[in-house]
Amino acid sequence: MPSATEPVTPPQLDELYRTCVHCGLCLQACPTYRELGLEMDSPRGRIRQVMLVETGQLDLGPGVVEHLDRCLACRACETACPSGVRYGEIIESARARIEQQYRRPLPARVARRIGYRIIADFKLLAHAATLLRFYQRSGARRLAQSSGILRLFRLQQTESLAPQIEDDFFFRELGNSFPAEGARRARVAFLAGCIASVAFAELNRATIRVLQKNGVEVWVPEAQGCCGALHVHAGLQAEAQQLARQNIHAMLASDVDAIVTNAAGCGTTLKEYGALLAADPAFAARAGEFAARVRDVNEFLAALGARPPARTLAARVTYQDPCHLAHGQRVRSAPRELLRLIAPNFVEMPRADSCCGSAGIYNIAQNELSMQILDTKMNDVAATQAEILATANVGCMLQLRAGIARRGLNIQVRHVMELLDDACRGA
Amino acid sequence: MRLSAIRAKLTAICGSRAVLHSKEDLLLYEYDAGLARARPDFVVFPSTTEQVAAVVALASESGLPVVARGAGTGLSGGAIPRSGGIVLAFARMNRILEVDVANQRAVVQPGVVNLELSEHVRPLGFYFAPDPSSQKACTIGGNVAENSGGPHTLASGVTVNHVTGLEVVLADGRIVELGGKSSEAAGYDLTGFFVGSEGTLGITTKIMVKLTRVPEHVSTLLAIYNDVRDAGNTVVEITSAGITPAALEMMDGWTLRAVEAAAHAGYPQDAAAVLLIELEGLRETVDEQVLAVEAACARQNAREVRIAQNDAERQRLWYGRKNAFAAIGRISPSYYTQDGVIPRTRIPQTLEHIQQVAARYSLTIGNVFHAGDGNLHPLILFDDRSPAETEKSIQAGKEILQYCISVGGSLTGEHGVGIEKRDLMPMLFSDEELQVMRRLREALNPRGTLNPEKLIPGARTCMEIRTPQFPGVVS
Amino acid sequence: MIAAEHKLHAAPAEVATPAGESEAAEILRECSRFKTAVVPCGSGLHQHIGLAPQPPFVALKSERLTQVEYYDPGDLTIGVGAGMTLRELDALVKPHGQWLPVLAFPDRASGGNATIGGLLATAMHGPLKHAFGGVREFCIGVRFVTGDGMRAKGGGRVVKNVAGYDLMKLLIGSYGTLGVITSASFKLFPRPRQTATFVCRFPGLQNAMAVRDALMASPLAPLALEIISPGAAALLHGHADDAGWRVLLRASGSDQQLARYRDHLGNAASAELTGEDEAAAWSLLENFESALPPDAVVVAVSCPLSDVAQVLRSAERAALERKISWAGIGRACTGSLLIAFLGGSRPEQSISAVHALRASAPPSANAVIRRCPDSLKAGIALWQLREGELEIMRTFKNALDPAWILNRGRYFV
Ligand SMILES: Cc1cc2nc3c(=O)[nH]c(=O)nc-3n(C[C@H](O)[C@H](O)[C@H](O)COP(=O)(O)OP(=O)(O)OC[C@H]3O[C@@H](n4cnc5c(N)ncnc54)[C@H](O)[C@@H]3O)c2cc1C
Numbered sequence A: 001m002p003s004a005t006e007p008v009t010p011p012q013l014d015e016l017y018r019t020c021v022h023c024g025l026c027l028q029a030c031p032t033y034r035e036l037g038l039e040m041d042s043p044r045g046r047i048r049q050v051m052l053v054e055t056g057q058l059d060l061g062p063g064v065v066e067h068l069d070r071c072l073a074c075r076a077c078e079t080a081c082p083s084g085v086r087y088g089e090i091i092e093s094a095r096a097r098i099e100q101q102y103r104r105p106l107p108a109r110v111a112r113r114i115g116y117r118i119i120a121d122f123k124l125l126a127h128a129a130t131l132l133r134f135y136q137r138s139g140a141r142r143l144a145q146s147s148g149i150l151r152l153f154r155l156q157q158t159e160s161l162a163p164q165i166e167d168d169f170f171f172r173e174l175g176n177s178f179p180a181e182g183a184r185r186a187r188v189a190f191l192a193g194c195i196a197s198v199a200f201a202e203l204n205r206a207t208i209r210v211l212q213k214n215g216v217e218v219w220v221p222e223a224q225g226c227c228g229a230l231h232v233h234a235g236l237q238a239e240a241q242q243l244a245r246q247n248i249h250a251m252l253a254s255d256v257d258a259i260v261t262n263a264a265g266c267g268t269t270l271k272e273y274g275a276l277l278a279a280d281p282a283f284a285a286r287a288g289e290f291a292a293r294v295r296d297v298n299e300f301l302a303a304l305g306a307r308p309p310a311r312t313l314a315a316r317v318t319y320q321d322p323c324h325l326a327h328g329q330r331v332r333s334a335p336r337e338l339l340r341l342i343a344p345n346f347v348e349m350p351r352a353d354s355c356c357g358s359a360g361i362y363n364i365a366q367n368e369l370s371m372q373i374l375d376t377k378m379n380d381v382a383a384t385q386a387e388i389l390a391t392a393n394v395g396c397m398l399q400l401r402a403g404i405a406r407r408g409l410n411i412q413v414r415h416v417m418e419l420l421d422d423a424c425r426g427a
Numbered sequence B: 001m002r003l004s005a006i007r008a009k010l011t012a013i014c015g016s017r018a019v020l021h022s023k024e025d026l027l028l029y030e031y032d033a034g035l036a037r038a039r040p041d042f043v044v045f046p047s048t049t050e051q052v053a054a055v056v057a058l059a060s061e062s063g064l065p066v067v068a069r070g071a072g073t074g075l076s077g078g079a080i081p082r083s084g085g086i087v088l089a090f091a092r093m094n095r096i097l098e099v100d101v102a103n104q105r106a107v108v109q110p111g112v113v114n115l116e117l118s119e120h121v122r123p124l125g126f127y128f129a130p131d132p133s134s135q136k137a138c139t140i141g142g143n144v145a146e147n148s149g150g151p152h153t154l155a156s157g158v159t160v161n162h163v164t165g166l167e168v169v170l171a172d173g174r175i176v177e178l179g180g181k182s183s184e185a186a187g188y189d190l191t192g193f194f195v196g197s198e199g200t201l202g203i204t205t206k207i208m209v210k211l212t213r214v215p216e217h218v219s220t221l222l223a224i225y226n227d228v229r230d231a232g233n234t235v236v237e238i239t240s241a242g243i244t245p246a247a248l249e250m251m252d253g254w255t256l257r258a259v260e261a262a263a264h265a266g267y268p269q270d271a272a273a274v275l276l277i278e279l280e281g282l283r284e285t286v287d288e289q290v291l292a293v294e295a296a297c298a299r300q301n302a303r304e305v306r307i308a309q310n311d312a313e314r315q316r317l318w319y320g321r322k323n324a325f326a327a328i329g330r331i332s333p334s335y336y337t338q339d340g341v342i343p344r345t346r347i348p349q350t351l352e353h354i355q356q357v358a359a360r361y362s363l364t365i366g367n368v369f370h371a372g373d374g375n376l377h378p379l380i381l382f383d384d385r386s387p388a389e390t391e392k393s394i395q396a397g398k399e400i401l402q403y404c405i406s407v408g409g410s411l412t413g414e415h416g417v418g419i420e421k422r423d424l425m426p427m428l429f430s431d432e433e434l435q436v437m438r439r440l441r442e443a444l445n446p447r448g449t450l451n452p453e454k455l456i457p458g459a460r461t462c463m464e465i466r467t468p469q470f471p472g473v474v475s
Numbered sequence C: 001m002i003a004a005e006h007k008l009h010a011a012p013a014e015v016a017t018p019a020g021e022s023e024a025a026e027i028l029r030e031c032s033r034f035k036t037a038v039v040p041c042g043s044g045l046h047q048h049i050g051l052a053p054q055p056p057f058v059a060l061k062s063e064r065l066t067q068v069e070y071y072d073p074g075d076l077t078i079g080v081g082a083g084m085t086l087r088e089l090d091a092l093v094k095p096h097g098q099w100l101p102v103l104a105f106p107d108r109a110s111g112g113n114a115t116i117g118g119l120l121a122t123a124m125h126g127p128l129k130h131a132f133g134g135v136r137e138f139c140i141g142v143r144f145v146t147g148d149g150m151r152a153k154g155g156g157r158v159v160k161n162v163a164g165y166d167l168m169k170l171l172i173g174s175y176g177t178l179g180v181i182t183s184a185s186f187k188l189f190p191r192p193r194q195t196a197t198f199v200c201r202f203p204g205l206q207n208a209m210a211v212r213d214a215l216m217a218s219p220l221a222p223l224a225l226e227i228i229s230p231g232a233a234a235l236l237h238g239h240a241d242d243a244g245w246r247v248l249l250r251a252s253g254s255d256q257q258l259a260r261y262r263d264h265l266g267n268a269a270s271a272e273l274t275g276e277d278e279a280a281a282w283s284l285l286e287n288f289e290s291a292l293p294p295d296a297v298v299v300a301v302s303c304p305l306s307d308v309a310q311v312l313r314s315a316e317r318a319a320l321e322r323k324i325s326w327a328g329i330g331r332a333c334t335g336s337l338l339i340a341f342l343g344g345s346r347p348e349q350s351i352s353a354v355h356a357l358r359a360s361a362p363p364s365a366n367a368v369i370r371r372c373p374d375s376l377k378a379g380i381a382l383w384q385l386r387e388g389e390l391e392i393m394r395t396f397k398n399a400l401d402p403a404w405i406l407n408r409g410r411y412f413v
C-alpha cells in the first residue's frame, strides 16, 4: 500500500491532453480568459503548457506555474469542450507535479502547507475557528492580527471573505442519526463538510431537516473527515488519497442508499474517489462503490421527488450554479427544479454557470483576479433584479456575499436547502 | 532595429502589461485551431486604434511582420506568424461600441466574440447573421478577415454580406475609414474587398455590421437516410424547387455516430446520412415549406423526417452539428478539417470520390458540411505523432480538393487560404491571375509586413504545386 | 417602349470588338504600351455617368462576348460573357423558373439592355435591391483584363468561395477604371410564383415613412418597397392630379402569405395590383431614369435608413427654394434613392439644388451625380469621396491600370 506521502501516479497524462484539438471553443467559457484575454490563462493554453512541460519543451518555472495557479478549476471548459477533454484531471495532475517538483518562494510554500493541513484536521480547524470567532466577536483586532492563523487567511486583505463563524459548531451532531418524518423513503450518510461544520452549522441542520421532512433518515458518520477537495486541487495528492481512505472507512455502510452532501465541491471530489484510488489495489473497488453512491443533496432530492413545501416564497429568486455542481457533476436542472417548487418568481441569470471566483481558497490565493471575476459576476446578478441569490455551495455563498457587499447591493445569498427549509417550516 | 529596441518601443506604445516577449508566453501564440505552428517575437495587446497604428507603423519601419489574431480558431493558419514578428492580439479590443437599432447596424471592435454580439442584440429582436460553428469563441475581426460563413449563411449570406463599413490601419500606419452605415458606398467597394483579405491588406480596428431581425418562426427538420446519395439528391431537389432553407446541413453516418457519442443530440445511430434542415421566416411561409421539404425528402427515399417540436429539441439537434468537428477529437488523436466547395449538383458523386480517396489512403474520412451551398468539410482522421500518417492525410486532402476543382468548385469555402492552402492556389488560379492579386497586395502592403507568406504564393513557388508544409507540427 | 440609348459623347478613334479574353488582353497591352485611352463599352446605357471621354480613345465593345459559359439550373448558378444583356440572360433562365434579381421586368425596362459588364461596372440596381441586395451579394465570379492586359479572375462558379481576393467586390462599381470585364458568374434565385403589389398613398412623407417603419419592425419580407415622391408619381403616370406620396410594396408567396401583407397594411393600402397592372407599375419604376427629360439632373443618394426622410425633405426644400420641380424614388428600406431635379431651361438651378441637397443632407449621406448636362459637369464634384478612401482607390488603379488608360479622367480616378 502506498504511503501517505507517496502519491499514486496520475492517470496517463498524455492521453488526456491529446484529446485537446486546440479548437479554442472553450475560451469564452473560461472566467480567467474572459478577464485577462491571455492564451496562457485559457483552458487551451493551460493544456498546452502542461503538454509542453510534460514533453520537456518548457521548464516548470514561475512563468508557467503562475498561469496554472490562476486556474479556478471551475471546469467550465469541460462543459464547453466538444472534444471531451477531461480538463479537471489534467490540471490536478499538473498541480500534483508542481507540488512535487516546483519550489515556490518560501513564504508561499509554508502558508500553503499549513493551510491545507489545518483544513484536513477537524481539531485544528475548530481551534482556528475559535480564533476567528474571537476576532469577529471581540473586536480585538490587534490581538487577532498578530496571530498566525489570521495571517494565513490573510484577513487584512480578504476580510469580507472570512466566513462568519457561528457560535454553535456542527461537531456535536457527528455520530448521530436523524429519523425520517412519515414513511421512510431512504437512508443516507451525510457528509458534514469541514468549513461548513464551523461556519455553516445552521445550513447543515437545515439540510438534515429538509431531508427528514422528505422522508429521509440521515446518519452523520462520526469518523468522517475532510473530503480532500482542496488537497486535490492544490496538488497534494497523497494527503487527498489518505483522506479518501479515511472517509470510505467511515461512511461506506451497506445500509445507506446514498452518501449525501450539500457542498458541491466536496461532492465532486467524493464522486472522484474511484479515480483517485484507482491505482490502490486495497481500496480501488470500495472507492468505486463509494463514488457511485455519492449524490449532491439537490440531485438526491430532485430524483427522490421533493414533497411540495408548506408555502412558497414571494421574492424574486435567481440561481448561481456552483462550478462543482454544474461542471464538475453536470447537475444543473435539479436545484432549479427545487427552486421552482418554492419560488414562482424564479428568473435565470445570464452566465449563471460561470464561476464567481471563489474556487476553494482561490479567493485568498488569487485575491485580485478573484475580485475582478466577482465584480463581473455582480453585473449579471444585478441585471436579474433578484432579491435572493440562491446557490448550492458554501464557498460560493461566501464569495457571492462578499461581492454583494462590495457593490452595496441588497440581495440575500441563500443555499437552496435553506430556502427549502424556510418553505417547509412555513417560516 | 534590434529586438530589444523594438520591445522598448512596443512597451512605450502599449504599456508593459500589453507586451509579451518571454519564451514561455510566446509558445502559447504559436498555434491556432489548424495544423501550422510558428512562434512570434512579440505578442501585443492593443486597446486603441492609435496603438494599432503605431505598432503597424513600427513594424513597417523595422521590416518586422505583423499578424493579427482574434481568438485563434482559424483553421488555415491565418494567425500564425510564419516568419516571426509581432502578433497583434485583439482579445482586449472587445467592446461593442454602438447598437443602432434604427439603422439596423452595430459598430464593434474586432475582438468582439461573434455569439456575444448576437446575444447582446437579441433582446432587441436582432442577431448577427454569420454563425460559424466556432461562434462561441471566434471574433468578428477574424470573421471579417476570413469572410466566414456558417450553417445559416445559406439564406442570409456570409460575413461580407453583413459588413457595411470598416476602420482599417494600413501598412504604413494610416487609419482609414471605409464605407459606413449606408448599404452602398461610392467608388470601389473597398469594404467588400477588405473582407476576406486575411489581414494582408490592413488591420481591422472597427467593424460596422448589419443586424438581422430574429425570424417570426423557425422549424427544424432532421431527415434520415439509408443511402448518402439520396441525401445528396434531396439537396438538389430542395434547392431547385425554389426553397432556400435558412440552413441545410449534412452529416454522413460515420460522423453521425461519432458526434452522437459526444453530444447525445438524439441522432440515429444506424443511418447512412442525415440532413439537418432549418426553415425560417413568416409562419405561413415556413409551414408551407415544411410540407414541401418533407415531400422532397420522401421522394428521395428518406426513411424518416423528424421535426423538432420545441426550442429545446431544436437546440439539441444543433448542438450536435455545431460541436461536430471538435467531437472528433474524442476518437482521433488529430484530424484535418478540409474545406472544399462544389456545385450542389455534384454532392453525391463527390462524396463517393471522397470515400474512394479514404480507401486508397486507408484513412477514415467523415463528412459534415454545409450541403445547401455545396461547402464540404471532409474530416480526415490521423495520428499526428506519426509523420507518415500526417503526410498521408495532407495528400488525401489535396486530392479531394483537386476533385472539387475538377467539377467546378473551389479549394476553400470559408476557412480561408492562409498558410495551409497558399501553395495550392495554382490549382485554381493561373500565374497571371495570381500576379494580379499579388500586385494589389503589394500596392497596399509594399514592404510585405502585413501577414506575410499567406494567401498568395510567392513568385518563386507559384509555378509548381507544392504540398503544404506544416512546420513544427508537434508530435 | 425602349428609350433611346445614351451614346458615347464623342466619336472613338477606333472601335475594337474582341472575341474573347486573350484578344481583349492583347488590345489592352498594346493600348497600354502607347498610353492610348480606352473606353470599355457595353450597350452604352450608362456612358452618361461621369465626364465625357476625351478623344482620341479606343472604344472596347463587349458585343461579341455573349457566350453562355455554363448554366447549372440544379445548382442555380450561371456564367456568361460580359456582353450578354440582362434581357437575354433573363430569357435563358426564365424557363427554369429562375431569375437574376436585378430587374424584375428586363423585357420591358430599358435597363434590360444593360450588359452584364455594365451591370457590374456601374453596380446597377433597381427596386429588387430591397430583398436581394445589390449585385455584389450574388455575383460569384468575374474574369477581367487589367489595363495592361493581364488576365485576371476572382471567385469562380460556386456560391461560397474564399479562395483569393474578392475581386468581384473591387470590380463592381469600378466604372471600367480597373479592368475590362469579360465574363461573370452569378447565383440565381427562384422566381416567385405569385406576387401582388400594394399601393399606399399618403398626403405627406411622414405617413409614408410610418408605413416603412412599421414594415421594418414586422417579420414581413417583401420583394420590394419603393417610396415615390409626388413629382415622381406625376411624371411616371403622365398627369399631375394627385399630389401625394406613394409607397409601393410588392410581396410574393401563397395566398396565405399575401394575406399577411394585406392584414399588416390594413387600410393603408388603397389598391392591390396583380398581373399586367402590377408589371406595368414596376416596369415604370425600373425605367424611371430613362423616362426623365434629357435635361434632368439626377443624383443617386445612399444613406443610412434613419436618414431617408431627411434626404427626401432636403431634396424637396432645395427644389422648392429654386422654384423647380423634382422627382424622387427609392428603396426606403435600404437607403438607396434616385433624385432628379427638373430645372428645365434653367439647368444651373438644378445644379444649385444638388449643392443645397448635399449641404443639408446628413453627413452620412452620399450623393453621386449620375446625369447632368455636360456643360455643367465641370462646375460640380460628381462624386463625394473621402480622401483616405480615394487614396486607396488610386493605389489600386495604379496597380491594375499602371498607364491609366481605362476611362482616363472620367470618373473618380
Ligand atoms: C470547431 C471549429 C468550427 C469552425 N466552424 C467554422 C464555420 O462554420 N465557418 C467558418 O467560416 N469558419 C469556421 N471555423 C474557422 C474559424 O473559426 C473562422 O475562420 C473564424 O472567423 C476565425 O476567427 P478568429 O477570431 O479565431 O480568428 P483567428 O484564427 O485568430 O485569425 C484568423 C485570421 O484573421 C486575421 N485577423 C484576425 N483579426 C484581425 C483583425 N482585427 N484585422 C485583420 N486581420 C485579422 C488573422 O490574421 C488570421 O489571418 C471553425 C473553426 C473551428 C475550430
Ligand code: SF4
Residues within 6 Å of the ligand: A019, A020, A021, A022, A023, A024, A025, A026, A027, A043, A044, A047, A077, A080, A081, A082, A083, A084, A085, B326, B329
Ligand atoms: S479543451 Fe476542448 S474546447 Fe478547449 S481547445 Fe481543447 S478541444 Fe477545444
Ligand code: SF4
Residues within 6 Å of the ligand: A029, A030, A031, A032, A033, A041, A042, A043, A046, A070, A071, A072, A073, A074, A075, A076, A077, A078, A087
Ligand atoms: S477550470 Fe475554469 S479557470 Fe481553469 S481553465 Fe477551465 S474554465 Fe478556465
